[in-house]
Amino acid sequence: MQGVKHMSRAEKRRYYSILYLGLLCILAISLPLSEFGLSLALIILFLAWLILGDHTKTLDRLRKRESIWWIGLIYLIHLAGMIYSKDMVYGWHDLRIKLPLVVLPLVMGTSDPLGRKEFHLVLRFFLTGVLIATLAGTLAVLRSETAALPDPRMLSPFVSHIRLSLFLNLSVFILLFRLFDVSVRGWWKKAGLVILIIWFMFFLGVLRSLTGWAVFLIGIVFIGCRYVYLSRSLLPGLFVATALITMVLVIASFAVRSVARFYHTDDIHIEALDKYTSLGNLYFHDPANRQVENGHYTWLYVSEPEMEKTWNQVSEIPYDSLDRKGQEIRFTLIRYLTSKGLRKDAEGVNQLSDTDIRAVEQGLTNVLFLKKWNPYTRLYELIWEIDFYLKGGNPSGHSVTQRMEYWKTGWRIWKAHPLIGIGTGDVQRAFEQQYRQDHTRLSPEWRLRAHNQYLTFLLTFGIAGFLLIIAAMGRFVYLERRKLDYFSLVFVLVAGLSMVNEDTLETHTGMCFFAFFLSLLFLARKEKYEKIKGRNNAGSRQAVG
Structure with a gap:
């Protein structure tokens, strides 16, 4: 510290500019690689700004740059939400997660702007x-x-x-x-x-x-x-x-x-269904259950005693145990056999290849999932999830239908606290309580939060806080509209869309991603770097439309 005091202003500025650029690069490379690297770089960046930054310019830039204050308002709303929160521990944890939203705009918005080469670096x-x-x-x-x-x-x-x-x-x-x-x-x-x-x-x-x-x-x-x-x-x-x-x-x-x-399914005639297996055991049929795999009805031609005995002979995982995804392997086996159009009996299990057996052990419920690069596979999985959910199935473990439950639960929480919400610290507690009240079908380990950032803001701070946050973000973009170029627009698009399906700002990495690129693209550049010098073969006004 003594050495820092004896530095000239020019030396401090030179050291800080080198350290500042280096730490921005570390932050950028750490985003997809290391949460620890993110945290460490963020702390060092703030300390470097505090010790080496030119704070005469800082105060002047803070006075002139209203946009930084508008982003800071979002953090202040979270702080105000602590006043009527009951769970202080969770609340302070959430405030710690949100700190990059204060630190990065403050540091990057009051430091000397990056040139084109530094920005692209x-x-x-x-x-x-x-x-x-x-x-x-x-x-x-x-x-x-x-x-x-x-x-x-x-x-x-x-x-x-x-x-x-x-x-x-x-x-x-x-x-x-x-x-x-x-x-x-x-x-x-x-x-x-x-x-x-x-x-x-x-x-x-x-x-x-x-x-x-x-x-x-x-x-x-x-x-x-x-x-x-x-x-x-x-x-x-x-x-x-x-x-x-x-x-x-x-x-x-x-x-x-x-x-x-x-939905192209087998034609079934109940009176024509076989009653007995080839070994003479009675089949279980449930034609009222419309669950299907690849067009075949899951709960027809089921003989669990035969399946259990035969499966235990061909697999190391017992029939009454769990597959490697933690699912009951008997249900995995039933769905897999159905997907191949096989009956759920000894004969059906014996027709499985070694690859099929390994697939069931790994938790694959459909033969389609063996096709690694088939685009229909993920779409089939999505359609099956929604179909299963609409027919009264448990959404636990299914990403899309779980979110439907999260959104319904979050909406009910907001409706009970419409004006100012439940407060910063009580989100998790409110969800747990609402799940119990609703007698949700979700298993306890899947009873999570909203997975929609806009809904999270709404139920946490009510309509008043939600509108303030949206207004603050809108005002920030308006004030920095000179920086609205290709880069900033695609970032706003990516971040904004991600918040529909994720609580993007409720995790450390998500918060750092948002705060870092918001600050980099709107606050830390000298200018927008979209216009390309030279001849554009496409004949457009700007290089990428």
């Missing part, structure tokens, strides 16, 4: 972190012995697979800009960008995150529409518009055909 570190995360996930899968499509959680060893899907989306959109940036010269650079884009898109597909897929498709449509709007040349704009319409029609057609395929 930070983005390159982020892209490098995402690439390392995907390679680590690939290595983890290659080391595993699973025969089926890998569990998305295995593919994302450092952060949530949904969070990684958001990082992949933002990375693809950044790389698309660089691909059409005429300042990026050399065929090998362009080829490298194309390879990275293809790899990230492939990995996004394998992650099987519906949130990630939805954000990608909406993002591509947005970028395409923006290109058409900004394009001065008729032909490129017409080509992109045609491609977008074709893509939407193909996806819609595929979805409709998939639903029709799912």
Whole structure:
């Protein structure tokens, strides 16, 4: 500290600028790789700003930059929510999670702005972190012995697979800009960008995150529409518009055909059903249960005594035990046999191959899930989840239908506290209480929070706090509207869409992602870096529309 006091202002500024840029790069690369790295870099960044920052400029910038105060208002609303909270421990934990929303805009908004090269250097570190995360996930899968499509959680060893899907989306959109940036010269650079884009898109597909897929498709449509709007040349704009319409029609057609395929079921005549197995045992039939797998009814031709005896002869996992996903293996086996069109008896089990047996042990409920790269597989899983839920099934463990339960529960909580909500600290307690009141079908381990950031704001702070938060975010963007370029728009799109299906700001990584890129793109740049110098072959006003 004594040495710092004797530094000249110029020396302190030079040391701080180097440290500041380095820490931003560490923050960027840590986002997809290390929560510890994020926390450490954040603490050091704040201390460096506190000790080495030019605080005469800081005060002046804080006076002039109203937008920083508007973002700070969101944190103040969380603080105010502590006044009427009962669970102080949870409340203070939530306030700690939200600290990056104060620290990063304050530090990055009052430090000297980044130049174009520095800005792109930070983005390159982020892209490098995402690439390392995907390679680590690939290595983890290659080391595993699973025969089926890998569990998305295995593919994302450092952060949530949904969070990684958001990082992949933002990375693809950044790389698309660089691909059409005429300042990026050399065929090998362009080829490298194309390879990275293809790899990230492939990995996004394998992650099987519906949130990630939805954000990608909406993002591509947005970028395409923006290109058409900004394009001065008729032909490129017409080509992109045609491609977008074709893509939407193909996806819609595929979805409709998939639903029709799912509900194309066997014709059954109750009086014609066999009553006995080939071994002479009585079949169990429940024609009233309409649960299906690949068009075959699950609860027809069931002989559990035969299945149990035969299964225990061919598998190391007992029939009355759990598969490797923690599901009752007898139900996994029943669904798997049904998906192959086999009867649920000794004869059906004996027709399973070694691959089928391993698949059941791993928790695969349908033979389709052995097809690693079939796009219908994830869509089938989604349709099955919704169909099962609507027929009265337990949504536990099913990502989409669980969220339906979360949203219904969260909505009821808000309706009971419409004006100012339940307070910062009582969210988890309120959900637990509401689940008990509703006699929810969800298992205790799946009784989670809203998984919708907007709904979380609404039930936590009521309509008053919710409108204030939305107004603060809107005012921030309006005040910094000069920075609304390609980069900031795709970030707002990715972050905004993620909040529909996730509590993005309720986790440390999600909060850091939002606060970091919000500050980087709106506060930390000298200018918007979208306009490309040189000739644009597409003839558009800006490089990427």
